[in-house]
Amino acid sequence: MSAKQHKIKVGISVGDFNGIGPEIIMKTLKEKSITDFFTPVIFGSGKLFTYQKNIFKFQQTFNYITEPSLAQADKINMVNLWKENVNVDLGKPTEESTKMAIDSLEAATDALMKGEVDVLVTAPINKEEMMKQGFKHAGHTGFLEEKFGKKGLMFLVTDDLKVAVSTHHIPVSQIADAISKEKIKKQIKLLNQTLIEDFCIQRPKIAVLGLNPHAGDGGAIGKEEIEIIEPAIRELFENGILAFGPFPADSFFQPEKYRKYDAVLAMYHDQGLAPFKTLAYEEGVNYTAGLPFIRTSPDHGVAYDIAGQGIADEHSFSEAIFAAIKIYKNRSEYRDLMENRMKPRKSVAGNGVDEDLPEEENS
Template structure:
């Protein structure tokens, strides 16, 4: 079905319910007209969300279902993972809230892989607590890579700024050893594909940051730029990929600099995410790029310090929902265009005569 005639089914995992996950979900869906744009499918608990909507004085109504296949257009659907009461302790990660976060993520991902939902938006999780109960990844990215059996790129996006990171959640002491020329080339190529297919940018320009202060200062403060990053950029450019750099990270994130590029590849987590979260503030979205399915999340964490106080701002979560929808539509349109472009032209031959040609003069 063309995306133009398909109301997108947005799956939502609830994160740690003792954090701000349910609050920002409820606030993002509080407008009664929201279901005119997409079909929400929350993987959680009816009793849990009923309790929380009363805490935040919201009038949200749910359509309770057993599986995502039962989701109804025009309603906020709740896949009821448990009918038991939840022991809510705002601001404190508990075994119950952590296990529910894992169960919600697993159920939502299974539905995504089965095409029972079209995109997935994940509320914030407590990674450390989840790893205590069998979750084997230090974040969502590794989890989705395992599910897809494909490497992904952590891509933080707004309309004006898009930042990817070459290394994800690893100790700072291990960053240099986890950077290589081939890895950078592969990530940049993936970013180019993502920008074309998912963001409709025809000829993307990618800025690549250096690893060391002042991008190594010509080798005086490290040689990774000379030995790894610069050769990668040269080889990419020789392949007609618009890759530039390496740029010193301390001075790159000025509006007149970063806006000259369609995306930025930072070498490590904080190098890219610290300026991104400062610039994007509440509008940033975390997109797991390079996978066969679409997953987004807000660019913030569980925020235990404000949980239950009705202070959480839902802007980033709402942006994550609508970014996922835009990407789905863009990707669908791109694939339809490519299909049509590659499809052989139908023959107009009839009795050996091409009817599109003018008739020969008699």
């Protein structure tokens, strides 16, 4: 079965259930026809979702299963990780909601690695509370990097704006020390390959932002651009990667500027995410690029302030699901294409005729 024909299994981790995670999941899956497009596999609690379903007056029914391999293609499947009662305290994190967020993420990731689901979509978590419970990472990216044994890249995407960040969740005081020429080169190469394989862009153009105000102003406001960023860009450009910059971040995110490029590499978290979320908040998707498996999430947090009110917007979560599906198909088709390209062509021994060529080209 080809990637286009394959009905993709989407693994879903529930995040902190005292936030808006269950609400946006159920809103995304509310239409009966949704299972025509993919097979949802939620890693959570039947009792929790039944309780929250009643709060929001949703009508879904769940297919409760003990393991993801039992998921049915035409149903909303729920891997019932917690069978006991769950205490819901909407609007604030609790030890119970934090532990379920960790359990759900770990179970969904294990299923992804075993091939029991095809892609992973993660609902929002509370990073601080999870670290209090022994979770070792300040976010999903570090956890997935450790699990998969490969460095990833935080990549925020919509159809016309794609922003990656060189440094993730670290203090601002550590940013300058955390960038280097070799690191930036690796990230631009990874971003270039991601755009080719996962987004079907044959010759990507990548804009790179400077670290300092006005991109250093020729060295007057910091020398990282001159000593680190610009040499990395120049070296890659000379080797065929269309990287440009460094650009001053304060004036870059004007539509007539950023739309000239297929993606942007920002130097730190807020430099890239603040303009991205301003321009593309409801439709933005957080994609962890460069990993052997596909994981996406909405580009917002747990939103405790509106939890339980029925007003959470599910569009970013829905976009995350369909982005994961599209990336999976793009990547599968790219790999099929490359495998076919690498296969030796058959020829008829002794007559010099290449069977793969049209007849007029063999004449």
